[in-house]
Amino acid sequence: MTDILLEIHAEVLNGMTASPRHFVKSAELAAEDDFPGADITEETFRLRLAEDAGRGGALTALWARALTAWDFAENPRWASGTRPRTDQRRAAAYDRLQFSDDLRKILDAAVPVSRMAGTTVIAPEHVPWYTTERAAARSFYWKAYEGKLRAKGWSEEAIASLDAASHAVVERLADPEQDAARQAKGLVVGYVQSGKTANFTGVTAKAIDAGYRLVIVLGGTLNLLRAQTQRRLDMELIGQENILRGADPGDVDSLVGIDYVGDDADWPDFVQHGGRPSTLNAFDIERLTTRDNDYKSLARGIRALEIEKREHALPLYDPVNLHHAAARVLVVKKNKSVLKKLVQDLKQIHGILGELPALIIDDESDQASVNTIDPRKWEKDSVERTAINGLISQLLGLLPRAQYVGYTATPFANVFVDPGDSEDIFPSDFLISLPRPHGYMGVQDFHDLDSSLAPSERTVANSQQEAHVRGIWDSADDRLQEAMDSFLLTGALKLFRADHGVPEGPFRHHTMLVHQSVRMDDHAALALRINTMWHEAGYASSEGHARLGALWAADFAQVSGARARDLPNPVSYEELRPYVSRARQLIAKGGNPVVVVNGDSDRYFEQMDLDFDRTPNVWKILVGGTKLSRGFTVEGLTITYYRRTTKQADTLMQMGRWFGFRPGYRDLVRLYIGREEPMTKTSSADLYEAFEAICRDEELFRQQLAQYAELIDGKPQVTPAQVPPLVAQHLPWIRPSARNKMFNAELVEVRSPGKPIEPAAYPQSAAALRRNTERWSSVLKLLPQHPARFGVPGDGTGGAGRSFAALTARIGHAELLSVLSSLEWEREGHFQPHLRYLAQLDGRLATVDDWLLIAPQLSQGAAEASLLGSVPLTLVRRSRQDGKSSFGRIASVEHQVVAKHLIEVAADGGATAAMGAVVGPNTGVALVYPVVEGKADQDVLAAISRGVADPAKVVMAFTLVPPKSAINSTRQLVRFQAKDSRHADSAIVDAHL
Structure with a gap:
């Protein structure tokens, strides 16, 4: 009807x-x-x-x-x-x-x-060409891809977000129809395991619709990874008709040499256009690579790259020719020999290359693509390049209309590329940060970042750590058996949910990852141990079921009850028990529950039958090292056992295979990870702390990109060349990237209206500490004897009903600036970018009249002492980060919440009274802390004699929150100046500036 x-x-x-x-x-x-x-x-x-x-x-x-x-x-x-x-x-x-x-x-x-958050774009001004109207007029392949995503169950919100993000990339490429040849280079930053492939598939669809006729996708360093990318593009974008190229799917003889038909169960789900696109007023796509074959050289490759023009007198980029020519798509391995074949073939094609709009997409662009040869070793006036970097530069040289777009979740290596090297891949035209997708589990889902709840108050309902993380604290009890038991239980719970109405799709694969060493010998030994433990676990015995039942009751029943009430869950272990037996059979299928993933060759991966796209069900425990750390997507990953470390943030972040989408089972995800007791902690043993540190580094980077992406009078306030100083480092032993990948510019000024300023690199010498304390003495003497009480706003950040006492006073802006300007720092220039800003709040940039000083008093029993004649002050104990001159966080979350609340109220037109001092729109808040360095309370007591603190043992730390009015009409937040690119060692800007 x-x-x-x-x-x-x-x-x-x-x-x-x-x-x-x-x-x-x-x-x-x-x-x-x-x-x-x-x-x-x-x-x-x-x-x-x-x-x-x-x-x-x-x-x-x-x-x-x-x-x-x-x-x-x-x-x-x-x-x-x-x-x-x-x-x-x-x-x-x-x-x-x-x-x-x-x-x-x-x-x-x-x-x-x-x-949903939008896409963040850092880019210089560009001439708009890819308008909404132009995109809608030519959208054949985008519409096909959009329809495929809808058929896969993508929400309209997710599709619209992808539409906007891919549009933001394409509009910053050069217009493929323009007369002048221009190259654009950009970088798209996603999250680990968050669907970057979907974005570059959307970009490819829109780019070829707009007129790009050669697309080269650099898809991984292994054939398996390249083939996964090829299949994804073939299935969701290129479609059946372009793959068949006129062959009859019912005629076996005509299908010789055509992939997927007959050996891929998902072939019916490949996009169908309803006919050859060239017969539907569109254009065909010719694949120069297939699922099983990378780029081949010689005659076939050359002929395939030659493009016929409809009007020979007009250039290819003329719309008359461009929109009738077939597009060529290659998915090539990031391999020296493969790329050399492509470069050699392109060199043999004359004339047309200068007219050919091309797009190069570099997946995992921080891997192999970045030039890592030390510039100090180059010959004079000559750039030496690594193999892949050099071949990418050659491709760009051969294709003057080529656009380069890198994709990565760990962008630091790319943004540290020298912007002055015009032949390199620095993203000079745009840097785009994709929003965190809905349903994605990332680092924030495994860490309680800045939680104000005491550890004793955290539960599986209010703490990500309590719900998902299981620390491995003692090598004698490595919890490996518990992790294996959890793997079996979660498999059973998936089967239970599938039988009770949850779609089985997300449960097709069920995996556990064990990542402990990079040594292949270690992998073999560990796999043997796990296999032995599995067969000795007694999973079919009453003792085994008792152990599993206890783990289910103590862990999974509680977490699922708090976080997955909308999903079916068993009311008892006895109800789950039949599914445990089924899960055990699936995992042990073939006699061995373990697969070692550490091969160096493509043949190795082909023999493992670990192609998650083509294998019906993979229910296994995977043991491996670096091959599991990048590019290789572990589908259905539910339990991770992780004990290996590294000293580079991008490498460590890429090892986070437990990140990703877990529809229907995110409450079941568990991370068993190496921890170390605080009192015995070394510089690199606590992996959980390391992941939290790099999470802060990356989130700070994203936040600043979003902050500085706002246009000022229609113009960008930051360009990609000014991005490197935004890269932070929270732990001393984890660099953002390898040293020979880092380049920087100098951060001159940071403006922070309404934002906390918390320096951390205070002096370490007793003499400098004494001098700094003496410079604060006049300020400390302003503090009265009787404290005020501050209530912490109950906004979910601080916790309703909380309060703290503090001594308060007022100080003029000039007086406070005089003190700040005289302070010494462990590193010269550490506070300078902020000081330049504060110095202008005397009416030049904006006007700050005064500051409300808040010296928090800690709980009853905390050590108090007078300091150079001041009233008794609470001494705070803090430790510097291992191997680094700076402290971690000094101001507590609650104190910062109150300070920012006072500023917010004043900015909204209100005024808050505190000890007779009115916090108005031109008043800042200064939190002041006398800090004693140490790891035990006795360190604080050692700094006190007869109620007086030794000024040579006290660090006068502070956090400033300027009023929101402390900014001029330009709203400019940062200023940069160029720094000599040869000084690569000073690339890191401290996180606490």
């Missing part, structure tokens, strides 16, 4: 791709010809939406697609002045549609406004 209302709405919305318009008028025109007399009133629309409610009806899905696309649109002319994904944007769409308030409420309930 024809759904007339649905057909009319679909026709109308298809005509509103660019912008919404008066809906009823448009619907009347649509119904006039095909459905005269159809009921298209708003009342009927509302009734139909009410029927759809909760059932995922087709009409609701249609409107979800349209409304979400309008919500995500960047700078649309029809909604100027509104930001994406806001109530104001949605209201602008409703206004254009002329909808009533009642209909708006129903649609808002059915399709809520997405609150």
